[in-house]
Amino acid sequence: MLDYIHLGKKIYNTDNPREARRMAVFVVRCLLNNSRMQRLHQFFSQNDLYGKIADECPFVYEQPTRAFFYNKSTFDERARLVEKHMEFLVTHLQEDVVLSLYAGKPYVLWESQDEMGHLRFELFYHPGQRKEGLLSIVLRLDxxxxxxxxxWIAPNKAGEWALWIGAMQGPNMDNAKEVVKKVTKRCHAYRTKNFILHATQEAAKALGLKQIYAVTNYGYYANNHIRRDRKLKTSFSDFWKESGGRPCADQRFYELPMTEYRKTMEEIPTRKRSNYRKRYALLDEVDAAIAASIQSLLK
Structure with a gap:
């Protein structure tokens, strides 16, 4: 049997009154959904690897109890989402890679060093991201x-493994606009948010996934009528649409293309062709690096 109080103390810092309150709410929600929580515990008790994941990252027990991932998700949907994501990773990635990811170790997928600094894509997990997902692709500069x-990774309605984007988060620093402008110039006028989506698409393909879905403005877990003060810095829906996405029947999600559309040279004004050639060369380099890096993580 799962001891909810003991588990809550692993998840929350009870010296903090707010965290102590969250722990109390967590225990109550677990008790109200005891049957599903015990099934989740059975999932993570099926072998040593799953047990080590849950021990390293006890938040897998918390996520189903909170209104995370997407708007109006149910307790059972969140629990199943966690189970399926972990099932995919354990089935396809090397054991030490899975454990390292949930111990906070980033895996570099591509990197470039110049006078501006160390620019790179990393596959990473941080507990602070648990509201919107179970892994992330991060674009880092130094x-x-x-x-x-x-x-997160889970099957779609057709049973095909898919990557589900819970949120995209931009920079949070004092000189963010300046830094993003410099990185955009370094990437040959390629916007950083397009760059991170491109890397995510390539990672999904390298993992053998068949579809990419993304949470819309309506589908965002905190974007509802009760909290009107929660404003998104970026309109997810607008960005998914301009990136070639199309709305799903479920208005909480867009389906995104697996591969970013590239203009042909004939479609590009002559004065811009040199810049586009350099950009496409960079993207080809990124694509090859991500494919090779993820291949090294697979079983």
Whole structure:
């Protein structure tokens, strides 16, 4: 049997009154959904690897109890989402890679070093991202996070494994606009938010996933009528649409293309073609690096 109080103390810092209150709410919600929580515990008790994941990252027990991932998700949907994500990783990634990811170790997927600094994409997990996902692709410059794409992996309605984007987060630093402008110039006028989506698409393909879905403005877990003060810095829906996405029957999600559309040279004004060639060369380099990096993580 799962001891909810003991588990809550692993998740929350009870010295903090707010965290202590959250722990109390967590225990009550677990008791109200005891049958599903025990099934979740059975899932993480099925072998040593799953047990180590839950021990390293006890938040997998908290996530189903809170209104995370997407708007109007149910307790059972969240629990199943956690189970399926972990099932995919355990089935496809090396054991030490899975454990390292949930111990906070980033895996570099592509990197470039110049006078501006160390620019790179990383596959990473941080507990602070758990509201929107179970892993992320992060675009980092030196020690700064420029963009993060938080996601989870689970089957779609057709039973195909898919990557589900819970949120995209931009930079949070004093000189963010200046830094993003410099990185955009370094990437040959390629916007950083397009760059992080491109990397996410390539990572999904390298993992053998068949579809990409993304949470819309309506589908965002905190974007509802009760909290009108919660404003999104970026309109997810607008960005998914301009990136070639199309709305799903479920208005909480967009389906995104697996591959970013590239203009042909004939479609590009002559004065811009040199810049586009350099950009496409960079993207080809990124694509090859991500494919090779993820291949090294697979079983």
């Amino acid at each position: 020690e700064h996070d420029l963009y993060q794409m938080m996601f």
